[in-house]
Amino acid sequence: MKLKQYLFSQLAITFFPIFLGLFFITSVVFLVKIASLTSVITLDFLELFTLFSYVIPQIVFYTMPISFFLSLVITLAKLAGEYELTVITSFGLNPINILKIFAPITLLLTAMLLVISVGLIPKTKFLTKQFLEKKKKEANFNIKASEFGQKFGDWLIYINAKDEKVYDDVKLFKTDKKNDQFIISQTAVLDNDKGSLSFKLNDGKAFIIDSKEFNQIDFKSMYINDSIADSKLGIFTDTYSYWKDNIKRNDNIDDLTFFILTSFFPFLSLFLVITFGYFNPRYEKNRAVFYSLISVVLYYVLIKSIGDKILLHAIYIIPVVWISGTYLLYSQTIKKEY
Incomplete structure (x- = not known):
């Protein structure tokens, strides 16, 4: 129990600075995009804050999976660099046992990301378009x-x-x-x-x-x-109806696959966490961050290039391919030594 608390505390120390840093940078990018709208429509501070609140789920979704994955790898790499993983291993906890400790919280994060991406983001995008259409109509009626x-x-x-x-x-x-x-x-x-x-x-x-x-x-x-223009937004009832209609029309399926696969990224990459996090500081250099960034880029390229082509089939094909590849990498490296 104390070991779990210690590992989680080390993860929190690493995670929050990375997440807050990425959240701030991404927020600035979205704020610049929102501010550019003032050249077309007039917005007061409250309206700017309203628009920003609509993009917060997107900011969290884009930053959370990467932040959490990097934090897991850096946490283990830091423990390995300070020989703490060697001590933990000597007590009988191999990499798979460490993996089991982090698996529940990673699965919980995945569920939260699914709610945000599949549930909240379509609704907030609709509210954003509705708000902008309202302001543009007011601007046209000048x-x-x-x-x-x-x-x-x-x-x-x-x-x-x-x-x-x-x-x-x-x-x-x-x-x-x-x-x-x-x-x-x-x-x-x-x-x-x-x-x-x-x-x-x-x-x-x-x-x-x-x-x-x-x-x-x-x-x-x-x-x-409504003599100026009729609304083309339609209506948004609930998330289930939204995605059901989109699947029937074969519309925005690539977004659905991207949301689901990105939400599962931290959980699907747990074998990479122990593969990159475990190293012997006496004989090896700490390249955990470098390898992790390459993995993030590779995964996102994979889900965009393949996911946009095979659409819903990517939801089960890419996870199988990714887990098989990462487990093979783990078995050829860390599993032989620990």
Whole structure:
């Protein structure tokens, strides 16, 4: 029990600096991308924070597997360099026993990554697109007072004054082959409900003119709904329905395989942890970090190059290939010596 606590404490000492460092660097990259949106739309601090909160699951997903794998390798390599692994081995704990100690926490991390990647990321991406569409619609509807030639969808619009989203003395005109429509309103309010844009007119008159009739309608309130652009986002009900529909349409399958295989990376690479972490400091140099980085790059290249081609089949083919290869490497190196 004390040995487990000691190993976990050493892992925590290594893991948190690496994870927080990668988290900070990745956060800066995403913040720069978010800040670049201000050239298209106007965002206040709260809206910037909202957008950043939507990308936090992605940041965690991209940094956590690499951080945890590197931390495991560095922890064992540090213990080996200080001859502590030699002492632990002399008490009868071979590399496989060490592997069994770290396996449960690694499996728990994998489950958490699956929830984040398959469950949270699609939802937060949808919320991000919905938020940006809402802001872009507001940016498109930038009506200025006392200017002619401005449009709201198919309507020509003219206003005398404007205060935030409240417009005074509004006049709208639209013509087509059948008739002409003219609307005057004392006030109007722009409403943007989760990307659904509407224009509420208060206390006005509507005139419909064709070749035979002239009709007038007096109204207390009138809505012109989403005249600029219709939403193409659809709806997001739940994660299961989202992936079920995508599999039916054969859409975004490469993302699903990438999410699943990346989530399993730390667990699938446990044989590499003991292969790179165990070394004799009297005869060998500590190249654990170098070998680990090569393994990370190789795994990600593998799941992107092969996974994008064989799609769902990669979920069982790549793990079998990776575990077989890493176990073979372990059996040819560390297993013979310990």
